[in-house]
Amino acid sequence: MQRKAQSFETVAWVDDATHPRVRMIDQRLLPVETAYLACEEPEEVAEAIRTLAVRGAPAIGIAAAYGVALALVRAVAQGLPAEQFDALLTSELQRFAATRPTAVNLFWAVERMRLCGARSAGQTPMHRARGLRDEALRIHDEDIACCLAIGAHGAPLLPDAGGVLTHCNAGALATGGQGTAVGVLRSAFALGKHLHVYVDETRPLLQGARLTAWECAQDGMPATLLTDNMAAHLMKLGKVQAAVVGADRIARNGDSANKIGSYGVAILCKYHNIPFYVAAPTTTVDLACASGEQIPIEERSASEVTHLRGVQIAPAGVGVFNPAFDVVPAALIAGIITEHGVARAPFTQDLDAMVAQAAAARAF
Numbered sequence: 001m002q003r004k005a006q007s008f009e010t011v012a013w014v015d016d017a018t019h020p021r022v023r024m025i026d027q028r029l030l031p032v033e034t035a036y037l038a039c040e041e042p043e044e045v046a047e048a049i050r051t052l053a054v055r056g057a058p059a060i061g062i063a064a065a066y067g068v069a070l071a072l073v074r075a076v077a078q079g080l081p082a083e084q085f086d087a088l089l090t091s092e093l094q095r096f097a098a099t100r101p102t103a104v105n106l107f108w109a110v111e112r113m114r115l116c117g118a119r120s121a122g123q124t125p126m127h128r129a130r131g132l133r134d135e136a137l138r139i140h141d142e143d144i145a146c147c148l149a150i151g152a153h154g155a156p157l158l159p160d161a162g163g164v165l166t167h168c169n170a171g172a173l174a175t176g177g178q179g180t181a182v183g184v185l186r187s188a189f190a191l192g193k194h195l196h197v198y199v200d201e202t203r204p205l206l207q208g209a210r211l212t213a214w215e216c217a218q219d220g221m222p223a224t225l226l227t228d229n230m231a232a233h234l235m236k237l238g239k240v241q242a243a244v245v246g247a248d249r250i251a252r253n254g255d256s257a258n259k260i261g262s263y264g265v266a267i268l269c270k271y272h273n274i275p276f277y278v279a280a281p282t283t284t285v286d287l288a289c290a291s292g293e294q295i296p297i298e299e300r301s302a303s304e305v306t307h308l309r310g311v312q313i314a315p316a317g318v319g320v321f322n323p324a325f326d327v328v329p330a331a332l333i334a335g336i337i338t339e340h341g342v343a344r345a346p347f348t349q350d351l352d353a354m355v356a357q358a359a360a361a362r363a364f
C-alpha cells in the first residue's frame with residue numbers, strides 16, 4: 001500500500017533491519033519549517049506524542065504502534081532473550097498508553113499490539129518482533145483506507161457550493177491517510193464541489209492556523225483563516241453552510257470529544273441552523289463510554305495559554321484553565337461519518353452496528 005497520502009509524510013516506519021526508525025514530520029515546527037524527526041528509540045516516539053510533534057487521534061495510534069514495534073525490533077536485534085520478550089512488550093505498551101489520555105485510538109492501537117504479541121507466543125523473538133512491525137503497518141494501512149471511505153460517505157453530505165467550517169486539524173497530518181474531516185473536504189473537492197474552507201485558528205496551540213491552513217495551501221483548497229471568536233459572526237453573515245470536525249473519542253450515545261472549542265462551534269451551528277458533522281473512523285468510537293461524561297479530558301500545561309510560541313502574553317502566575325478537548329453532545333450532531341457510513345441520531349444503534357462491521361472486516 002502507498003502510505004504517503006500527501007506530499008508530506010505524517011508518520012512512517014523506515015524499514016532498515018539493522019537500523020529501524022519511526023519517521024515523522026515535526027508538526028511543532030509547521031508551517032514555518034518542514035522538518036522530519038527520525039526516532040531511533042521508543043522514548044523519542046513517546047515524547048513526540050506527548051509534545052504534539054505527532055498528534056491527531058488516528059496518527060497518535062499509528063505512532064504508538066510503530067513505537068512499540070520499534071522497541072521490540074531493536075531489542076531483538078541487540079539479542080533480547082526469548083524469556084524477556086513479554087516483559088519488554090508489556091512495559092512498552094504501558095509507556096505508550098501513558099502518553100495522552102483522550103484519543104481512544106491510542107489505546108485501541110496499543111491493545112492491537114498486545115493481542116498481536118500474545119498470538120505469537122512460542123515463536124522466536126525475531127518472528128515476534130517482525131509480527132509486531134507488520135501489525136503496526138497494517139494499522140497504518142487500515143487507517144488510510146478508513147480515511148478514503150469516510151471521505152466517500154461524507155462528501156455527498158456537503159453542499160455543491162458554499163462554505164464549510166472546520167476546527168483544529170483533522171487532516172492528513174492527524175491520520176495515516178487523507179484525513180477525516182479534511183478528508184471529507186478533499187473528497188468533496190474531488191467530486192467537483194465548489195467549496196470554501198473556513199479554518200478556525202484553534203487556540204491555544206493553533207492547529208487550525210498552523211496545520212489545517214497549511215494542508216489547504218499544499219492541496220490548493222481555497223481557505224480562509226479566522227480566529228475562534230469570529231465563527232459566530234461568519235455564520236451570521238451566511239458564509240457557512242456546514243461544519244465538519246474530527247473526534248478523539250466518541251461515546252456510545254454519540255457524544256464526541258474533540259479539540260477544545262468544538263462544543264462552541266456546535267452550539268453556534270445549532271443556533272444558525274447549520275449541520276454540524278463529526279468525521280472519524282470506528283477506531284475512535286469507545287463503546288465502553290456510555291456517554292461523554294466518561295471521556296477523560298486531557299489538561300495541558302498552563303504555558304500553552306500564557307505563552308504564544310515562547311512569547312509571554314499573560315501576567316506571570318495567573319491562574320489558567322487549559323483542557324485540550326471538550327465534548328460535543330450528540331444532540332448537536334447532524335451525523336457521525338465513519339468508514340461504514342453515516343451514523344444518525346439516536347446514534348447508539350448505528351455506532352454499535354458500525355463497530356461490529358469494522359471488527360468483522362478485520363477478522364478476514
Ligand code: MRU
Pocket residue numbers: 052055056057058103167168169170171174175179180181207245246247248258259260324
Ligand atoms: O491535541 P491534538 O492536536 O492531538 O487534537 C487533535 C484533534 O482534536 C483532532 O480533531 C482529532 O484528534 C481528530 S484527528 C483526525
